[in-house]
Every structure is written in structure tokens, then in C-alpha cells.
Amino acid sequence: MGVKFKDIVSPEEIYLDDLEGRTVAIDAYNTIYQFLSGIRQRDGTPLMDHNGNVTSHLSGILYRTSSIVEKGIKPIYVFDGQSSPYKAKTLQERRAIKEEAERQRREAIALGDEEAARKYAIRTSRMTPYIIESSKTLLDAMGIPYVQAKGEGEAQASYMVAQGDAWAVASQDYDCLLFGATRIIRNLTLSGGFSHLEYIELSKALNEVELTREQLIDLALMVGTDFNDGIHGIGAKRGMKLIKEGTLEEALIKLDVDFPIDPDELRKIFLKPEVNPDYNIKFKNVDIEKLCEFMCEEHGFSQTRVMNVTNKMKKLNTSQKSLEDWF
Numbered sequence: 001m002g003v004k005f006k007d008i009v010s011p012e013e014i015y016l017d018d019l020e021g022r023t024v025a026i027d028a029y030n031t032i033y034q035f036l037s038g039i040r041q042r043d044g045t046p047l048m049d050h051n052g053n054v055t056s057h058l059s060g061i062l063y064r065t066s067s068i069v070e071k072g073i074k075p076i077y078v079f080d081g082q083s084s085p086y087k088a089k090t091l092q093e094r095r096a097i098k099e100e101a102e103r104q105r106r107e108a109i110a111l112g113d114e115e116a117a118r119k120y121a122i123r124t125s126r127m128t129p130y131i132i133e134s135s136k137t138l139l140d141a142m143g144i145p146y147v148q149a150k151g152e153g154e155a156q157a158s159y160m161v162a163q164g165d166a167w168a169v170a171s172q173d174y175d176c177l178l179f180g181a182t183r184i185i186r187n188l189t190l191s192g193g194f195s196h197l198e199y200i201e202l203s204k205a206l207n208e209v210e211l212t213r214e215q216l217i218d219l220a221l222m223v224g225t226d227f228n229d230g231i232h233g234i235g236a237k238r239g240m241k242l243i244k245e246g247t248l249e250e251a252l253i254k255l256d257v258d259f260p261i262d263p264d265e266l267r268k269i270f271l272k273p274e275v276n277p278d279y280n281i282k283f284k285n286v287d288i289e290k291l292c293e294f295m296c297e298e299h300g301f302s303q304t305r306v307m308n309v310t311n312k313m314k315k316l317n318t319s320q321k322s323l324e325d326w327f
Helices: 028-038 056-070 085-110 114-122 129-142 153-162 202-209 213-223 236-245 248-255 263-271 288-298 303-317
Strands: 023-027 074-079 146-148 168-170 183-186 198-201
Touching: 023 028, 023 153, 028 056, 028 074, 028 129, 028 153, 056 074, 056 129, 056 303, 074 129, 074 153, 085 114, 085 263, 129 288, 153 168, 198 202, 202 213, 213 236, 213 248, 213 263, 236 248, 288 303
Parallel strands: 023 074, 023 168, 074 146, 168 183
Antiparallel strands: 183 198
């Protein structure tokens, strides 16, 4: 879900050529959910193998990642670790939404409404241990590195950009700005081609709204994040006006509202996140035997299509542009 900054942050349009030779840290959970939601049969049923295992995410990783690599981009997938206890309410609300969507899906099926069934089915996507582990197995076979975060994947990816191990974070959420990601790419892993790539540079975004990163975090806390509810009736534009007039604490006094959580504790989530500094990034050649065994023999994918993927992966070991080489 993420913080709602669409009204105040204006991404730039970019093109694939601008990303050629770049290493990009991909928010794995964010991306896999896109695949689970979008890659489905007409009635909304996810793709499955002959044993009933969901394969929508495998299809997305296989074909979308290979297309990214074919364009000269080097992806690193970053998986979430343990969630903050402050995120428990958000996760509970998401589970409730999925349960309600599942109830509505079954009702639509009973009524023979295929369109409604598909709409509700998309909202029922779940991240399971099988989906996570099978995704990692596929990435291993493809020669694509992945990093296991200790906490939030977006925080880990942002850290990797700061360390120079990736040029940008690929994510749909604006939360990466709060975690300090200096560059964000949106829409990189969405289906339907690469025609709407968006680029956000943290320094430019902060200059545009005339806020510091610390103020942007306080604004997010007012609007609401995955870790707190925010203040009722406060959107990004009104919140930005209040933050420019004073501190978050002063705004709370002015609005006569209390935060149920200490703002400093929430600020720490973004300013001092727990990250995994012990990771090893190594791009490898595709393990054709392992890839075919896993995708074709175990999950029933077409061997011809899987072999076509290996041809797209040839650019994986090309050199990366320097971090300063932009436009």
C-alpha cells in the first residue's frame, strides 16, 4: 500500500535506454504480488501446475526478469524480513480485505458472474512460504542474485543503493523515499511493456516540495504509513503546509490530536532501519539444466519458451555504467 504521496511527488518519464547497464534493486514482495494479482486465467484463477501449485509468480519472474535483462538491466531481488510490530494492524487489515474478497469471489462464481469473480480473485493474492522459496529457487537457476533483508525490503534496497551496490530501487511505493533511496524506478516490472517507466530522484523530490527528508517522514506520519494510521482528514497537501509551519509535534497541538505511538519510534523505522549488511551480489550464468528441471519437469512450463528465456539472459554479465553516468 505505502504512503500516499502521489499528489506532491511528480515522477519523470524515462526510457529503457537510460537504464542500460544499470543494476537495480527490485522490491521482491511488491513485484511478486503484482505477478500473483495480474497473471491469472480469465475467471481470476491463478496459473497452476499439474499438482495444483500456483505458478503465476514463476511465470512473472521468468518472463519479466528475462525481458529486463535483455534490455541490459541487471536486477537484484530484495526479500522482506521480519515486519515491524507497528505494521501488525496494516497486515491484519490486509488479511481482512483478502478474506472479504474471497467471500465475494465465491459469491460471484455461484452467480455465474465471471467478470466479478476475476475482479475479486485479484484481491485474494497471498504471499506463502512456498511462493517465496520457489521464487528464490527460480532466481538461483536464472543466475539472478537476491538479498534477504532483516526487516523491510524497501529499507534494505535503499541501503544497497546508498552502498553503491545498486543504482536505483525498483518499487511502486513511495516509501522508498522515506527510507532514503536516492533513486526510484516505477513500473519496471509491470506487465504490458516498458512504455510508462517513471523515475524519482530523492534530492529533486525534496527540492520540489521544499522539505528535508526528516520533514518528509513527518509528513508521511501525518498522512499515514504502513506503520501508523495518520491523522484523519489530513492529506499530503494539507500536511505539507502544516509541516512547513512547524514541527510534527506542533502540528499535533494545533490540530488537538494525539498520536497513539511515539513519533520518535516511528521516525526510527525510516531513519535507522535494521538492514542486512552481510550480502554478496554475484550475477551468474543461467543453469540451464536446473532451470529446465524446475520449470518444465516440476511445474509444466514449455521447454521451448524456457529455452528462449536463456537467450535473453546473455547480457547478464555485461559491465555496469558508473553511478554518476545519468542522462
